Amino acid sequence: MATTIRPRPPGVCAPSRPARGPVAGRRRYPSDNGPVERLSGLVGRGGVVVLSGAGLSTESGIPDYRGPSGLRRSAAPMTYQTFTGDPVARRRYWARSYLGWRTIAAAAPNDGHRAVARLQRCGLVTGVITQNVDGLHQAGGADPVIELHGGLDRVVCLACGDLTPRADLDGRLRAANPDFAALAGGINPDGDVDLTDEQAAGFVTVDCAACGGMLKPDVVFFGEQVPAGRVRASFDLVERAAALLVLGSSLTVLSGRRFVIRAAKLGVPIAIVNQGPTKSDELAGVLVDAPLGPTLTRLAELVA
The missing domain is CATH 3.40.50.1220 (TPP-binding domain)
Structure with missing residues (x-):
């Protein structure tokens, strides 16, 4: 039987009727x-x-991973193992994320x-x-x-578990990198941008303000559960x-x-x-x- 849709006055919600029913065949x-x-x-x-x-x-304005806009991505996503085990890769990630955060924070x-x-x-x-x-x-x-x-709007310390707003970290990174002027490439779905190794080489990272431990965005990286x-x-x-x-x-x-x-x-x-x-x-x-x-x-x- 066809479903009849009756218009409702603006602002009036349909009543919720949570009941399972048959769905027509795939097409x-x-x-x-x-x-x-x-x-x-x-x-x-x-x-x-x-x-x-x-x-x-x-x-x-945020591209996806595998759909039409995802075809623009050139950098491989960061893995948890690389982030925690390779200081150079971690610095490169934070440089890319520092610039990418501008787009994420401004997205509506x-x-x-x-x-x-x-x-x-x-x-x-x-x-x-x-x-x-x-x-x-x-x-x-x-x-x-x-x-x-x-969520990218939070940062977690991997040592003490302290959770802080990303905006606070952004202020600290700005202070630590007053002359960082790399031009960002396209934004990636996970909030970073494309940068060359040379562009990221001079970026200065910061550690947890509470204990000095390693900071990480409060997101699940590839290779993480x-x-x-x-x-x-x-x-x-x-x-x-x-x-x-x-x-x-x-x-x-x-x-x-x-x-x-x-x-x-x-x-x-x-x-x-x-x-x-x-x-x-x-x-x-x-x-x-x-x-x-x-x-x-x-x-x-x-x-x-």
């Missing part, structure tokens, strides 16, 4: 109103958990972030899990949000969900894909909105290949 739809209305039939029932990836933030939430927050306020989205480290979900009004890979508490909380959301909505993730990394696999095993309907294919397309009942901002804005207009 990839073009980017027009048809697939969005189809998606609204699933989201409009409520009980939706969102799993977001870097593709949701591309419209805010886009229409996609705001649409997710609207769906959450209306009770249709019951949980948000993000693989992003840019804080744009929260800036767009979503709360609570599970930051699976942490996601904290078990976050993983458990995310599985709990998925296991209670009426539907799982994946936004802007290629699902290449198991860190996020495992939640889609769990949803599929439990019979939780899955919808994916992404530009390009993902590694879990075969598990989704609804696939929408389209820009996320306009798609999610239209979705929110229909159901919230």
